[in-house]
Amino acid sequence: MSEKSFFEKIKDIPRRRYITQITPLQRLAHLSQALGGNVELYIKRDDLLPFGGNKTRKLEFLFQEAVDLSADTIITASTVQCNHNLMAILMANIEGMKTELILENWAKSDYDYELDPNKHLYEFAGVSRTVSCGAPVTGPLHTMELALDMKADLEVQGRKPYILARGGTCPLGNCGYILCAEELIQQGRERNLDFDYVVCPSGTGGTQAGLILGFEQAGYPASVIGINVAQKNERQLNSVSGALEGTASLLNLETPQKDKIRCYEEYVGEGYSRPTVELKEAIELLARTEGILLDPVYSGKTLAGLIGLIRSGAIQKGSRVVFLHTGGFQTYYDYSSMKEML
Numbered sequence: 643m644s645e646k647s648f649f650e651k652i653k654d655i656p657r658r659r660y661i662t663q664i665t666p667l668q669r670l671a672h673l674s675q676a677l678g679g680n681v682e683l684y685i686k687r688d689d690l691l692p693f694g695g696n697k698t699r700k701l702e703f704l705f706q707e708a709v710d711l712s713a714d715t716i717i718t719a720s721t722v723q724c725n726h727n728l729m730a731i732l733m734a735n736i737e738g739m740k741t742e743l744i745l746e747n748w749a750k751s752d753y754d755y756e757l758d759p760n761k762h763l764y765e766f767a768g769v770s771r772t773v774s775c776g777a778p779v780t781g782p783l784h785t786m787e788l789a790l791d792m793k794a795d796l797e798v799q800g801r802k803p804y805i806l807a808r809g810g811t812c813p814l815g816n817c818g819y820i821l822c823a824e825e826l827i828q829q830g831r832e833r834n835l836d837f838d839y840v841v842c843p844s845g846t847g848g849t850q851a852g853l854i855l856g857f858e859q860a861g862y863p864a865s866v867i868g869i870n871v872a873q874k875n876e877r878q879l880n881s882v883s884g885a886l887e888g889t890a891s892l893l894n895l896e897t898p899q900k901d902k903i904r905c906y907e908e909y910v911g912e913g914y915s916r917p918t919v920e921l922k923e924a925i926e927l928l929a930r931t932e933g934i935l936l937d938p939v940y941s942g943k944t945l946a947g948l949i950g951l952i953r954s955g956a957i958q959k960g961s962r963v964v965f966l967h968t969g970g971f972q973t974y975y976d977y978s979s980m981k982e983m984l
């Protein structure tokens with residue numbers, strides 16, 4: 643399929659239009675210099691998307707589905723440190739829908755919603771109900787059961803709930819990152835640049851899967867490198883390949899070869915939202931060289947991974963690399979997990 647008709651096909655899928663312009667691609671000359679000057683670094687500013695992070699691209703598609711189904715309430719889930727939650731409430735407000743939120747706590751066993759720094763943001767935004775599942779959450783299935791119970795409750799009350807995928811990751815949502823791949827290809831072409839690597843966080847894997855599929859369909863040679871933010875490759879490769887298969891099948895495409903999935907597990911530390919020394923160094927370095935802040939859960943770990951790969955030579959001298967900043971700043975990130983390092 644030609645590149646144009648492929649991306650046009652994705653654009654023909656109806657979606658809400660919360661995003662009104664493409665996100666900037668900027669050169670990171672100071673950071674490149676600080677890392678030895680052998681690799682040419684760029685940053686894709688998805689932190690500047692409306693609502694402040696990567697979920698916006700996915701949720702444009704999913705809210706369209708909710709609107710088409712005449713939903714009046716969104717039920718959704720994500721981890722307590724994810725930009726998905728607040729965004730979903732705000733978008734539901736735009737659409738005249740209510741939100742019931744399931745807050746998953748994967749990290750701190752003493753999580754208390756009353757003390758969550760984001761509680762006020764959820765409540766300012768008018769969340770109808772929050773349910774927190776304390777550690778250990780046994781997995782997405784556990785969350786799904788809760789969501790189904792909440793859905794049944796609402797239906798008894800005569801409401802029309804829509805279950806919005808966890809973190810926006812599902813085949814339809816992942817199409818948002820196919821369109822990001824197209825943006826990057828265009829932005830490179832305008833400057834006569836071809837990128838060798840795009841480095842992104844690998845959480846649920848939806849972001850990474852969308853990028854892989856977009857580049858593959860366009861025949862664009864950049865490899866997508868995911869930096870695991872939660873788990874080791876034994877599980878992460880399955881998450882990404884599941885996202886890839888589901889999205890390819892929705893679009894009637896062949897699933898890309900498994901060897902297209904590159905995930906690095908070395909930077910995950912003790913797990914989701916657990917800080918590492920390298921993460922602290924990465925946050926400081928980008929803030930001090932380029933004036934750009936990162937969060938301590940996703941983008942910070944991802945830059946730590948990118949720096950590690952440059953230092954180890956896995957990203958070779960002379961490479962041109964895009965770091966995808968997935969944002970998240972509409973949520974107040976709690977940096978207290980790092981207090982022993984600060």
Ligand SMILES: *Cc1c(COP(=O)(O)O)cnc(C)c1O
Nearest residue numbers: 725845846847848849940968970
């Ligand atoms: C959810 C999230 C990610 C991870 O994206 P996935 O598609 O789940 O892999 C990355 N960065 C931020 C800021 C997020 O909130």
